[in-house]
Amino acid sequence: MSTGAGPGTRAEAGAGRGVGRRAVLGAAAAAGATLAAGCGGGDDGGGEGPRVRKKGEKITLTFWAWVPGIEKPVAMWNERHPEVRVKVEKVSPVDGAQYAKMHAAVKAGNPPDLGQIEYMTVPSFLLGNGLADLTEHGAAEVKDRFTGWQWAQSVFGKSVFAIPQASGPMGLFYREDLFGRWGLEPPATWEEYEETARRVRAEGAYIETFAPTNGYRFAGYAWQAGARWFRAEGDEWTVTVDDAPTRKVVDLWERLVREKLVRTDPDRQNAWYKNLQTGRIAAWLGAGWGDALIVGNAPKTKGAWRVAPLPQWREGDNAHANWGGSTTAVFAKCRYPKDATDFAVWLNSDPRALQALIEGGAGWPAATRGWKPADTEKNRAFFGGQHYSDVFARADRAVDTRWQWGPLMDTFQQRFGDAFTDAVTDRNMSFRKALAQVQRETVTDLKDKGLKVKAG
Amino acid sequence: MAPPNARGPRRTGRTGHTGHADYTGRTGLTRRTGLTHRTGLTHRTGLTHRTGRARHTRSAAGFLLPFGALFLLTFVAPIAYALYESLLKPTRSGPLGLGGTGTAFAGLDNYAHALDDGLFLTGFGRVLLFAVVQIPLMLLLATALALLLDSASARWVGFFRTAYFLPYGVPGVIASILWGFLYVPGISPLVELARGVGADVDFLSQSTVLWSIANIVTWQFTGYNMLVLIAQLKSVPGELYEAARIDGASAWQTARHIKLALIRPALVLTTVFSIIGTIQLFAEPMVLKPLAPAIDSGYTPNLHAYHQAFKSNNQHAAAAEAVLIALVACVLSFGFLRLVGSQRERDR
Numbered sequence: 130m131s132t133g134a135g136p137g138t139r140a141e142a143g144a145g146r147g148v149g150r151r152a153v154l155g156a157a158a159a160a161g162a163t164l165a166a167g168c169g170g171g172d173d174g175g176g177e178g179p180r181v182r183k184k185g186e187k188i189t190l191t192f193w194a195w196v197p198g199i200e201k202p203v204a205m206w207n208e209r210h211p212e213v214r215v216k217v218e219k220v221s222p223v224d225g226a227q228y229a230k231m232h233a234a235v236k237a238g239n240p241p242d243l244g245q246i247e248y249m250t251v252p253s254f255l256l257g258n259g260l261a262d263l264t265e266h267g268a269a270e271v272k273d274r275f276t277g278w279q280w281a282q283s284v285f286g287k288s289v290f291a292i293p294q295a296s297g298p299m300g301l302f303y304r305e306d307l308f309g310r311w312g313l314e315p316p317a318t319w320e321e322y323e324e325t326a327r328r329v330r331a332e333g334a335y336i337e338t339f340a341p342t343n344g345y346r347f348a349g350y351a352w353q354a355g356a357r358w359f360r361a362e363g364d365e366w367t368v369t370v371d372d373a374p375t376r377k378v379v380d381l382w383e384r385l386v387r388e389k390l391v392r393t394d395p396d397r398q399n400a401w402y403k404n405l406q407t408g409r410i411a412a413w414l415g416a417g418w419g420d421a422l423i424v425g426n427a428p429k430t431k432g433a434w435r436v437a438p439l440p441q442w443r444e445g446d447n448a449h450a451n452w453g454g455s456t457t458a459v460f461a462k463c464r465y466p467k468d469a470t471d472f473a474v475w476l477n478s479d480p481r482a483l484q485a486l487i488e489g490g491a492g493w494p495a496a497t498r499g500w501k502p503a504d505t506e507k508n509r510a511f512f513g514g515q516h517y518s519d520v521f522a523r524a525d526r527a528v529d530t531r532w533q534w535g536p537l538m539d540t541f542q543q544r545f546g547d548a549f550t551d552a553v554t555d556r557n558m559s560f561r562k563a564l565a566q567v568q569r570e571t572v573t574d575l576k577d578k579g580l581k582v583k584a585g
Numbered sequence: 586m587a588p589p590n591a592r593g594p595r596r597t598g599r600t601g602h603t604g605h606a607d608y609t610g611r612t613g614l615t616r617r618t619g620l621t622h623r624t625g626l627t628h629r630t631g632l633t634h635r636t637g638r639a640r641h642t643r644s645a646a647g648f649l650l651p652f653g654a655l656f657l658l659t660f661v662a663p664i665a666y667a668l669y670e671s672l673l674k675p676t677r678s679g680p681l682g683l684g685g686t687g688t689a690f691a692g693l694d695n696y697a698h699a700l701d702d703g704l705f706l707t708g709f710g711r712v713l714l715f716a717v718v719q720i721p722l723m724l725l726l727a728t729a730l731a732l733l734l735d736s737a738s739a740r741w742v743g744f745f746r747t748a749y750f751l752p753y754g755v756p757g758v759i760a761s762i763l764w765g766f767l768y769v770p771g772i773s774p775l776v777e778l779a780r781g782v783g784a785d786v787d788f789l790s791q792s793t794v795l796w797s798i799a800n801i802v803t804w805q806f807t808g809y810n811m812l813v814l815i816a817q818l819k820s821v822p823g824e825l826y827e828a829a830r831i832d833g834a835s836a837w838q839t840a841r842h843i844k845l846a847l848i849r850p851a852l853v854l855t856t857v858f859s860i861i862g863t864i865q866l867f868a869e870p871m872v873l874k875p876l877a878p879a880i881d882s883g884y885t886p887n888l889h890a891y892h893q894a895f896k897s898n899n900q901h902a903a904a905a906e907a908v909l910i911a912l913v914a915c916v917l918s919f920g921f922l923r924l925v926g927s928q929r930e931r932d933r
Contacts, residue, residue: 223875224874224875225896228896229895229896230895232895232896232898233894233895236898236900252681253898255681255683256677256681256686256898257686257898258683258686285681285683286679286683288683340878341878342875342878361681364678364679393878394770394789394878395875395876395878398769398875398876399766399769399771399772399876400769400770400771400772400876403771403772404771407771409771536681537897539896539897539898540896540897543881543882543892543896543897546878546881546882547704547881547882547883550878550879550881551881553878554790554791554879555791574897577674577698577899577902578675578677578899579674579675579676579677579686580677
């Protein structure tokens with residue numbers, strides 16, 4: 130039995146193996162997967178805690194990651210560290226599948242040694258005591274190798290739970306050729322953005338898609354507008370998803386959606402790529418790691434793209450936000466946490482590793498030294514020779530660093546997707562109503578997890 | 586039954602009944618003979634009755650052990666574990682549970698919570714609607730195909746039977762990916778074609794996506810159900826057809842009054858399988874979800890339980906939901922069996 134997706138599928142139902150058993154297989158979906166996973170990997174010898182590697186002892190660490198091109202820096206590490214081999218196992222980042230797999234593995238007691246975990250998801254792994262505290266394994270000493278706010282994303286209390294890898298300062302990718310043909314400039318404010326959207330639509334194309342299932346990109350919009358959704362004070366969480374800056378953001382997108390100036394199908398899916406290729410979608414509110422996506426999926430549009438800063442809520446402001454960004458975390462069950470930490474630090478701060486990561490498309494490195502913004506412009510020709518890293522470098526410096534993620538962002542992402550799917554398809558469900566629903570449900574979800582929480 | 590044509594059908598019916606009884610009777614008899622024969626053999630080998638029986642018990646236990654062990658491990662244990670998990674809830678201290686975590690007895694809280702969750706209940710409503718529409722449609726199609734392939738004038742039977750059955754060999758996930766490509770606008774040739782003739786179809790919208798899933802399921806399982814029905818048709822004794830022919834029944838009458846009447850057990854079986862399969866609908870919406878925003882995380886009950894377990898990491902809540910799904914599947918399946926049973930009583 131495979132974990133998760135197996136039990137209760139239609140295929141099994143039709144296979145004719147007896148009614149009762151199948152009905153109950155569905156019932157045992159959660160438990161069965163856990164059991165099966167437990168059987169497969171239960172050779173750890175039980176209660177053995179972390180230990181220090183003896184000199185000369187050869188070990189292999191498994192690393193679940195999905196960054197394209199991660200194999201290259203790992204191979205470089207393996208060449209130089211024959212005693213601590215790292216084995217990459219690729220996991221699927223589609224629709225959060227990688228975290229489903231990791232959560233299941235943590236619950237089953239057989240997680241990998243290391244995992245690529247995005248900033249917003251780090252806290253959810255702490256809830257299950259899934260991650261190792263790296264403070265005692267030398268993480269505290271390398272703090273100044275990394276950008277302050279990115280380092281802070283994985284610090285809870287006095288403990289460091291992950292080594293930051295990269296972030297995603299946001300920017301506006303747009304088709305300069307089409308904009309030029311239609312007599313348009315990249316919008317400097319959101320008001321101009323709305324007007325630009327209208328004019329792009331008049332030309333038969335769309336400026337963007339508002340994908341209701343993409344809560345994290347939306348979080349970026351809210352982040353830029355000055356929202357602070359989550360705060361942990363002492364023992365208690367404060368949830369303010371439904372705050373004034375976020376309302377401003379949903380109002381804008383509600384107008385765009387209701388006027389049918391933007392599409393509502395998911396971004397970064399085949400249909401979206403097709404629309405990029407044909408110019409039916411002429412811009413994308415993306416992030417620093419997004420250039421590789423356009424280059425890889427719309428190769429024939431080479432030279433036509435440019436990058437502009439995010440539109441501002443007030444003219445002349447310089448407010449910016451972040452979308453995505455990963456860490457390298459060590460799971461609590463790892464038996465050699467010191468070696469795993471050494472690898473995580475090396476991977477994300479060694480100059481040669483950084484170059485390899487950038488080449489693969491890992492994003493905007495969290496390391497403060499060992500690279501320069503221009504290194505990220507591997508695809509300059511694709512962007513008409515523009516020094517587009519300048520845009521992201523400026524955005525990165527202006528990101529509001531007080532932002533904090535909540536403890537259950539996977540659930541939040543679902544709540545957001547469900548509420549806004551309704552809002553997009555049903556006119557009676559206003560965007561504000563959807564936002565209030567997400568706020569309400571998030572508070573309940575945190576409570577259900579046994580956490581202290583209040584609505585802000 | 587109406588008097589004018591009472592003779593034909595009733596007689597056929599009676600013939601059918603006798604034939605059926607005769608058939609089962611014969612099988613039973615053969616089996617019994619076999620058994621006596623074997624016991625006789627034991628006696629002849631000189632073993633006393635008692636040691637023979639003890640040996641029987643021991644060897645029976647030996648044969649049952651592998652089944653019993655697997656049954657306990659893969660059937661009883663997971664249910665027991667799911668039931669146990671569904672009665673617990675997590676406890677935490679500190680803003681991230683770093684101050685310690687544990688579990689506490691929650692009683693039926695998880696069940697109450699699931700039954701209070703609008704999304705979860707809507708999912709049930711959706712699969713019920715799906716069942717009411719899709720199952721009759723699919724079985725109608727399967728029956729029609731089975732009767733056609735079983736009719737005397739059918740040609741290329743082997744080829745068509747295999748061709749119709751083939752989709753069943755495609756795993757649900759793969760089938761959903763394949764159909765996904767045919768549904769997504771911008772890639773789908775079907776959408777392009779429709780646009781070519783001026784129709785703007787969207788297979789993945791709020792109102793259509795359920796029927797797009799129904800299409801995948803029908804495509805996959807019609808052939809399978811057809812095969813079950815054909816197998817049952819093959820077991821109809823030839824004398825029945827002969828009798829019908831002598832009575833002057835047309836091909837249509839034969840199909841309507843003999844074949845349909847006799848494949849009833851197979852139809853009941855396939856319906857029950859389909860009901861359970863529908864309640865457990867998972868792979869199709871799971872695969873289409875990233876393509877279709879209209880599919881939310883609670884689109885089907887199983888999808889909801891999956892998200893609870895693996896996305897939100899609420900194994901306890903998920904266990905409760907899984908138990909509820911199994912209960913509904915049981916109630917519906919046994920409800921259907923009872924309904925069919927009581928109808929048969931009345932027919933007699």
